[in-house]
Amino acid sequence: MLATFSTVLPVFLQSEALKRIGATHFALIGAVGPVSVAVTSALGLDEPFTWLQAAGGALVIIGVLLVSLKPKS
Secondary structure (H helix, E strand, O other): OHHHHHHHHHHHHHHHHHHHHOHHHHHHHHHOHHHHHHHHHHHHHOOOOOHHHHHHHHHHHHHHHHHHOOOOO
């Protein structure tokens, strides 16, 4: 059961998300994943969260926004 819920089910969910929103949006959303893990581990597990991590996370979010908000040609 653990193998099914932790490996097989996420693969099917990712495949469905890719079909529904497209590869470009899927990749942009995936770039925010590591930032959200750092923030939630700092909030929920009392992990250290330094200014360097905050600056890196801000750069990732700004990069994702710049790519996703560029004007259509």
